[in-house]
Amino acid sequence: MLLLVSxxxxxxxxxxxxxxxxxxxxxxxxxxxxxxxETSGKKVSSESIFLLADKFVTQNGEDxxxxxxxxxxxxxxxxxxxxxxxxxxxxxxxxGISGRLGKLSKDVNFVLISFDIKRxxxxxxxxxxxxxxxxxxxxxxxxxxxxxxxxxxxxxxxxEELEDGNFNHSNxxxxxxxxxxxxxxxxxxxxxxxxxxxxxxxxxxP
Amino acid sequence: MQRxxxxxxxxxxxxxxxxxxxxxxxxxxxxxVTNLEFLEFVKANPKWSRxxxxxxxxxTNYLKHWKADFEIGEENKDxxxxxxxxxxxxxxxxxxxxxxxxxxxxxxxxxxxxxxPNNQNITSITDYLxxxxxxxTPQRLPNVKSTYCNTYGLYDMHGLVWEWTFDFNSYVxxxxxxxxxxxxxxxxxxxxxLNVKDRSDYAAFLRFGYRGSLKGNYCISGxxxxxxx
Numbered sequence: 001m002l003l004l005v006s007x008x009x010x011x012x013x014x015x016x017x018x019x020x021x022x023x024x025x026x027x028x029x030x031x032x033x034x035x036x037x038e039t040s041g042k043k044v045s046s047e048s049i050f051l052l053a054d055k056f057v058t059q060n061g062e063d064x065x066x067x068x069x070x071x072x073x074x075x076x077x078x079x080x081x082x083x084x085x086x087x088x089x090x091x092x093x094x095x096g097i098s099g100r101l102g103k104l105s106k107d108v109n110f111v112l113i114s115f116d117i118k119r120x121x122x123x124x125x126x127x128x129x130x131x132x133x134x135x136x137x138x139x140x141x142x143x144x145x146x147x148x149x150x151x152x153x154x155x156x157x158x159x160e161e162l163e164d165g166n167f168n169h170s171n172x173x174x175x176x177x178x179x180x181x182x183x184x185x186x187x188x189x190x191x192x193x194x195x196x197x198x199x200x201x202x203x204x205x206p
Numbered sequence: 207m208q209r210x211x212x213x214x215x216x217x218x219x220x221x222x223x224x225x226x227x228x229x230x231x232x233x234x235x236x237x238x239v240t241n242l243e244f245l246e247f248v249k250a251n252p253k254w255s256r257x258x259x260x261x262x263x264x265x266t267n268y269l270k271h272w273k274a275d276f277e278i279g280e281e282n283k284d285x286x287x288x289x290x291x292x293x294x295x296x297x298x299x300x301x302x303x304x305x306x307x308x309x310x311x312x313x314x315x316x317x318x319x320x321x322x323p324n325n326q327n328i329t330s331i332t333d334y335l336x337x338x339x340x341x342x343t344p345q346r347l348p349n350v351k352s353t354y355c356n357t358y359g360l361y362d363m364h365g366l367v368w369e370w371t372f373d374f375n376s377y378v379x380x381x382x383x384x385x386x387x388x389x390x391x392x393x394x395x396x397x398x399x400l401n402v403k404d405r406s407d408y409a410a411f412l413r414f415g416y417r418g419s420l421k422g423n424y425c426i427s428g429x430x431x432x433x434x435x
Binding site: 047048049051146149150152153154156157158159160161163168169170 | 227260261262263295296299372373375376377378418421422
């Protein structure tokens, strides 16, 4: 029975792998995207995530649109500040990437988006940033349920709210290119981040 | 739309605290959205037509069964009142919003779908579903209301098409156990079946497994939707 279920759950995916590989290249995007999910090896869409026009709010209480990230590569993670174990680790993983990039970090957007519509207010996000010692230029965002769910779907992040208000979620670090297309993802805590580092360096150029 | 009273939904996968989820009262469309209904939406919102839609929001199978952008086709008359399929989650969501509605959550859909058929000798949804899965896919998708009506007054909750839900990507699991996950209990390995509400509910395994394999821009032949409020 278990084998059958895993065969069935992979059926929809297999069908679409063929679709994605045979899709014609659109001229929309500036760069030739090598869009690969390192873990699954599957190609992802080459369209810009900035097409999501919803309004977000930063930890400083300012309105924010994803298109404001344009022009620099972006590293994104989805978190919630109340979680006991996985979230600080995902944030630490991204801080590790920033550390490895060294002074190149200043040319990259670092963005964290919260699942926790109810509890993660701007004030709470600001406090979290201070607690975690995040650089001032990191952007922590909140929004409404629809925007956050839609973004999670665009970033291939699974999440569910538990009845105690916490969240079960996959741990994915995504890289967007300067035009906002998803170009790279790593999954899992403490995953090898070399691919991310290389992807960022490639986009920043010589 | 039909009203579904506040109820308790016991998630298929056991959660940490084991508490069932309370689902507030809501309204649900009595049938899946049909091809004709979806055509009205596309005509009113041309950016959702087949040739204009952005690939981020719908893959190349989007509405592939229609004759043209704004035409289902005379030759497809027999599916005008069938559930619209080959629509992505984004398109389904946009349709519901256009109607001042929304997609149902998994909890809402499951609660509504668990109701037994009205006036029929079916005592177990699971058995009914296994029968459905046994049958080959029909050449032409039947009309809405062609299967059963349940005690909430909802038609075809099972037996016609799979349906998009708002939080379809809430199934936090991965067949590949090399990937680190927050909660290993939910991996589909030996541990997982021990951790579900009803191990004999094979149909639910399929449904949840199916949801877990979907991406938002997928447009598939057996996947449609209905709206909630």
